[in-house]
Amino acid sequence: MKRRDVILEVSLRLFNEEGEANLTAVDISNELDISPGNLYYHFKGKEEIVGALYEQFEAGIILLLKDTKEAGDTLEEHWLHLYVVLEYIYYYRFFFRNITDLLQKYTAIDNRFRRLIEQQYQSIHTMLNNLLDEGVLAGGDAEIRIDELADNMMLIYTHWFEFQNLRKRQLDQHNFIQSAILQIMTLLAPYMGDLQRQFMKECNALYQRDKQG
Amino acid sequence: MKRRDVILEVSLRLFNEEGEANLTAVDISNELDISPGNLYYHFKGKEEIVGALYEQFEAGIILLLKDTKEAGDTLEEHWLHLYVVLEYIYYYRFFFRNITDLLQKYTAIDNRFRRLIEQQYQSIHTMLNNLLDEGVLAGGDAEIRIDELADNMMLIYTHWFEFQNLRKRQLDQHNFIQSAILQIMTLLAPYMGDLQRQFMKECNALYQRDKQG
DNA sequence: GTCTATATAGGGATAGAC
């Protein structure tokens, strides 16, 4: 494994654990047991490391977004897709820790990140419309506010991890993903038919069981 | 007006505009047209300023929470109460800008802020239960997941401003409050009766009209 | 590629004059 890749891997772990703003280039080189000068040989500084990690993150997310279009029309298929996206977000969760300051600090990432968010929003919007067309979701006598529903799903994507930390502190990957999915399912539950609601209950039962075990 | 109060007022404005982490004690003294040494005479540093602002914030929010109990049982009354709380959050919005790092940095505030969040959560929980008991909200054939609904409302309280900045950048006070209320109302809409839904539509119409004007 | 040593800059904080 190339040193460059090791640096990225260790930096990502440290960023996720402690927050990008709380780490200096020296901290990273200490954790790597190399000298600061050596670190500067590979990356000009923290900014370049964050930039390289963002390249990885963006490339992967864009692939996942393409998959959405082929994710199918049933709730089960979307459930799986949600799972994969949340897994990915968790892996790069430091980007979602203090987004406002992070984007203010790294202006090069700012525009690209926001564009990604818009794409994700559009993707959710399309998914909700598909589910409506297929009759998987239905308004009943209440009309569905697609825009606000999509907003709320995006809010969960971008801020659920930070919110959970605020309330119960650290969540491991599994609990993060399951609780986020449950939260999104609760959002959609009122518009589901009986079959879908039954499926959701089973998912939830699995989650509750895992939480105790 | 005492200098001490002026310092707090100006600091709050700067924190809200630029973010607490992006300002130094010198920045604040520059804006005040006083010397850094003078600022240090009044407050030992940024930490004490943030602490004093938090005291103000907490005292006010606790008063508002007490009001909740007497907020009444109709949606209209709760709508007004929501409005006041959101107005207050907007006034001290820098606390909600990069919560994770802020609380990590100021450990003295950390526990108290989290306790406040829990109290707010309990207050929302109680409110939802009241609305259910009064029949203002009803599950119909779908059961209501109170815990997740309350979670989602808290998520909006704590992260809506940051989320809006992420998507559309700066919102003024009015648009922040109205969009947050619409978001919460959308959350509750599926469980509302026709009268409540009608009321919500009127609120929303007012908001849409304002947005254009 | 990797190291040590060092230069530079900025923020935090205090002493002491006015």
Place this chain on the structure above:
DNA sequence: GTCTATCCCTATATAGAC
């Protein structure tokens, strides 16, 4: 109460030896 001057510390960044 307010100012100037100054010091310390930490983070960034580079030069040059190995």
